[in-house]
Amino acid sequence: MDLKSNHTSPVLADPAPINKSRLGIHSSLFHYPTSGAVFSTGLRHLIIPKRKPGILDDVRSSSWLDAMKSSSPPHKKMTKDLNSEIAVDDVALAYRAWMLNYPSALASFEQITTIAKGKRIALFLDYDGTLSQIVDNPDTAFMTSTMRTAVRNVSKYFPTAIISGRSRDKVCLGCVITYLLFHHQFKQVHEFVGLTELYYAGSHGMDIMGPDRRGTSDNQPTCAKSTDKLGKEVNLFQPASEFLPMIDEVFRSLVNITKEIPGAKVENNKFCVSVHYRNVDEKNWEEIAQCVHDILKDYPRLRLTHGRKVLEVRPVIDWDKGKAVEFLLESLGLNNCNDVLTIYVGDDRTDEDAFKVLREGNLGYGILVSSVPKESKAYYSLRDPTEVMQFLNSLVTWKQSNAL
Numbered sequence: 144m145d146l147k148s149n150h151t152s153p154v155l156a157d158p159a160p161i162n163k164s165r166l167g168i169h170s171s172l173f174h175y176p177t178s179g180a181v182f183s184t185g186l187r188h189l190i191i192p193k194r195k196p197g198i199l200d201d202v203r204s205s206s207w208l209d210a211m212k213s214s215s216p217p218h219k220k221m222t223k224d225l226n227s228e229i230a231v232d233d234v235a236l237a238y239r240a241w242m243l244n245y246p247s248a249l250a251s252f253e254q255i256t257t258i259a260k261g262k263r264i265a266l267f268l269d270y271d272g273t274l275s276q277i278v279d280n281p282d283t284a285f286m287t288s289t290m291r292t293a294v295r296n297v298s299k300y301f302p303t304a305i306i307s308g309r310s311r312d313k314v315c316l317g318c319v320i321t322y323l324l325f326h327h328q329f330k331q332v333h334e335f336v337g338l339t340e341l342y343y344a345g346s347h348g349m350d351i352m353g354p355d356r357r358g359t360s361d362n363q364p365t366c367a368k369s370t371d372k373l374g375k376e377v378n379l380f381q382p383a384s385e386f387l388p389m390i391d392e393v394f395r396s397l398v399n400i401t402k403e404i405p406g407a408k409v410e411n412n413k414f415c416v417s418v419h420y421r422n423v424d425e426k427n428w429e430e431i432a433q434c435v436h437d438i439l440k441d442y443p444r445l446r447l448t449h450g451r452k453v454l455e456v457r458p459v460i461d462w463d464k465g466k467a468v469e470f471l472l473e474s475l476g477l478n479n480c481n482d483v484l485t486i487y488v489g490d491d492r493t494d495e496d497a498f499k500v501l502r503e504g505n506l507g508y509g510i511l512v513s514s515v516p517k518e519s520k521a522y523y524s525l526r527d528p529t530e531v532m533q534f535l536n537s538l539v540t541w542k543q544s545n546a547l
């Protein structure tokens with residue numbers, strides 16, 4: 144792979160026809176229209192559009208608040224009340240109907256492994272809501288020790304990357320803290336961070352620490368050589384590095400402007416900022432949206448996206464989790480290979496960019512983690528992080544039994 148030649152080309156690669164048979168995926172497995180063009184998996188030049196998408200002119204417009212209200216599945220409440228039980232039954236029925244389009248990746252495991260036979264699996268995992276349960280305080284969203292073991296095991300057998308909206312350091316640290324919490328042994332922390340096949344991409348893919356592919360990143364301004372915590376040479380890819388001072392400034396302004404709103408929390412994720420409203424009374428959601436809007440109107444090069452009870456402020460660059468997947472596949476020498484099956488597991492709207500890349504490039508499967516029906520570009524579903532862990536463990540067992 145030649146990162147240099149791909150990155151310096153400002154030209155979009157010619158659209159190539161979708162080749163469904165490349166992975167041997169039967170067309171009946173595609174829930175979405177299969178016509179249309181697809182980009183090659185080569186990396187595209189970053190484009191900063193002139194118009195800023197994503198910011199609404201008026202936060203009182205229903206779509207802004209509607210998006211905030213629908214941004215996370217409600218917690219299920221089981222009560223003895225008859226009407227509620229009927230409602231719960233309706234929810235269960237709707238979920239079952241939805242699963243006809245997004246079958247369980249656990250129930251479909253044999254189908255997945257049949258297609259994966261003879262191929263190398265590349266695994267991409269979102270963090271919040273996928274590897275860790277959604278909790279009220281983002282600072283305490285750790286993986287369980289059993290999940291940590293599952294990630295560790297799976298990364299021994301398959302190249303694995305964690306792609307998160309959080310800053311890369313926080314994701315790495317989250318893994319380390321999990322280790323400390325459950326093992327209290329530095330040696331194992333060291334072991335976890337040092338896993339040769341585990342890669343991290345923070346800030347929605349805008350901060351990637353990937354493998355060192357010697358000679359590929361020379362003359363590449365946004366791809367720098369670095370060393371990880373163990374002194375191993377790695378490549379750092381930070382396509383939004385020029386936005387760092389702006390993001391810091393906006394972070395401080397957002398902290399200041401929201402400080403009187405009870406429950407509001409602003410998180411600096413290095414190349415993006417998260418404004419959490421999970422713990423804000425719904426009557427104050429319009430106020431928090433207005434605060435974000437008031438700050439962003441002075442920053443035409445920043446835009447807003449919605450996550451799970453969070454408003455995400457990020458640079459207007461042509462880069463997202465989908466591009467990060469393409470970048471990492473290329474860095475790992477796994478792009479343009481007929482014998483690679485890519486699996487991406489995620490729960491959030493930002494993960495849809497990666498699902499789309501896999502679907503349109505016929506590269507593999509997106510797996511949506513959701514306990515409620517949601518429109519998605521994923522092929523399969525898992526209900527929650529517990530099922531994600533079962534899926535990861537199944538992959539390991541399958542690989543071990545095939546190695547015999």
Ligand SMILES: O=P(O)(O)OC[C@H]1O[C@H](O[C@H]2O[C@H](CO)[C@@H](O)[C@H](O)[C@H]2O)[C@H](O)[C@@H](O)[C@@H]1O
Pocket residue numbers: 269270271272276277278279280281282284306307308309410412417419421450451452453455491493
């Ligand atoms: O890409 P991800 O790894 O899914 O990160 C997206 C955001 O996740 C975190 O927020 C979400 O999880 C929190 C902890 O469970 C929850 O309290 C919050 O409501 C969710 O939106 C993280 O704190 C954000 O910075 C990430 O951007």
